[in-house]
Every structure is written in structure tokens, then in C-alpha cells.
């Protein structure tokens with residue numbers, strides 16, 4: 209019997225990358241997984257591939273839009289009757305500049321809206337559905353860039369991912385009494401797909417890359433499954449006595 213048997217899990221931003229990996233690992237543990245993304249074509253394709261072996265579904269929508277979030281949660285409850293696990297994974301630098309003077313207002317808004325406001329909106333909808341239904345698990349994706357000043361990502365991302373951590377701690381205090389755990393994963397650099405490959409190998413010099421490796425005690429970049437394993441743990445009963453915690457999955461690069 210899987211560790212997530214009879215659970216319904218929504219993983220945002222899961223058409224590919226870390227989100228899809230988390231969904232696959234949760235499905236293998238028996239969860240019914242609901243993918244979400246703004247990329248309709250890709251999320252449909254990924255859900256169809258998952259459905260061949262597991263219980264899976266998808267909802268298309270923008271996590272930074274309250275109307276979309278409300279509709280997506282209504283769809284999930286209507287089709288599946290419950291939701292037990294929320295992974296707020298949608299996010300990233302979203303192709304915005306890193307340097308302060310190059311950041312336009314629209315770049316700032318995009319990064320803060322998807323990473324931080326999206327986490328707020330989905331958490332609010334999740335708590336509404338779970339607080340009188342036995343509780344559940346919220347897992348929010350921060351980053352090493354939200355834990356410490358990393359030059360690999362920019363100031364908007366640092367602000368958003370730092371915000372995700374304190375949002376989670378504060379929310380954990382508020383919803384603990386409803387048996388809702390709120391925890392955070394702060395990944396180090398993971399080559400999760402083409403975007404990250406480009407960011408690390410094309411946008412950084414050889415010197416910057418060597419510098420990165422020299423800062424990682426385990427001397428290697430993480431794999432997608434390292435993050436998915438942490439997510440399954442935080443979604444399972446094994447982490448029942450943890451809330452407001454941050455799991456640093458980064459090879460020891462930052463030790464909180």
C-alpha cells in the first residue's frame with residue numbers, strides 16, 4: 209500500500225519539470241494526482257501520459273488569478289470530491305532579468321504574482337475546503353534563492369521565495385488546529401528541464417559554474433527525484449509532526 213493511498217493531490221505548475229516529477233512520485237505512492245499549468249497543451253499531454261499507469265487528471269489555469277484558482281478548486285471538488293495535498297510549485301524567475309536596474313515593473317509583478325500571490329490564493333482555497341474535512345498538507349516551493357542571497361537568480365525572485373517561507377510559517381501557526389501542515393522545500397540548483405539547463409550552462413560563465421560546484425559540499429547538482437522524494441515525505445503521515453519547517457535540499461550549499 210502506497211504512502212499516499214486515497215489522497216487527492218494538486219501540484220501546480222506541473223506540466224513538466226519538478227512539478228511533473230513530484231506528481232509521478234506521488235502517483236506511485238497511490239495518490240490521485242491533479243496536474244495544473246498555464247501551458248494547456250503540455251499539461252494535457254503530461255496528464256494523458258500519467259493516466260496510462262496511474263490515477264491522474266488536470267486543471268488548466270493561472271495560479272495568480274483568483275478566478276482561475278476558484279474555478280480549478282471547484283472542478284477538483286466536483287470531479288474528485290476531496291483534496292488532501294497542495295503543492296505550490298508553479299513559479300521560477302519566469303524569464304525576467306536578474307539585475308535591479310533591468311527589472312521593469314511588469315517583471316517584478318509577474319515573479320511576485322506567480323510565486324507568492326499564487327501560493328496565497330491556492331492556499332486560501334485549499335484551507336477553505338480542508339479545514340472542516342480532516343485537514344491536509346500544504347507544501348510550498350521556495351528556493352535556495354529565498355534562503356540566502358544567491359546571484360544565480362534575481363532580486364524579485366529572492367523577494368518572492370523569501371516571502372514564500374515566512375508566509376508558510378505564519379500560515380502554519382494559523383491552520384495547525386485544523387490538522388493542516390504547511391511546510392516548505394527550498395531546492396538548490398536542479399537541472400529540471402531546458403529552462404534550467406539554459407540558465408546554468410548558457411547564462412553563466414565556466415568560472416561561475418565552477419564557483420557553484422565549489423560551494424556544494426556534495427559536489428554535484430541535485431536531481432528532480434531529490435525534490436520529489438522530499439515532497440512525498442512532506443505529503444505523507446511520516447511528517448505528521450512537522451509544520452512551518454523548511455527542507456533545504458541543496459547538497460549542503462546552504463545550511464539553515
Ligand SMILES: NC(=O)c1ccc[n+]([C@@H]2O[C@H](COP(=O)([O-])OP(=O)(O)OC[C@H]3O[C@@H](n4cnc5c(N)ncnc54)[C@H](O)[C@@H]3O)[C@@H](O)[C@H]2O)c1
Nearest residue numbers: 221225226245246270271297298299300351395397398400
Ligand atoms: N529547478 C531548480 O533548480 C529550482 C531551484 C529552486 C527552486 N525551484 C522552484 O521549483 C519550482 C519548479 O521549478 P522548475 O525548475 O520545475 O520550473 P519549470 O519552469 O520547469 O516549471 C514551472 C512550471 O510552472 C508553470 N507556470 C508558470 N506560471 C504559471 C502560472 N501562473 N500558473 C500555473 N502554472 C504556471 C510553467 O508553465 C511551468 O510548466 C519553481 O517554483 C521554482 O522556482 C526550482
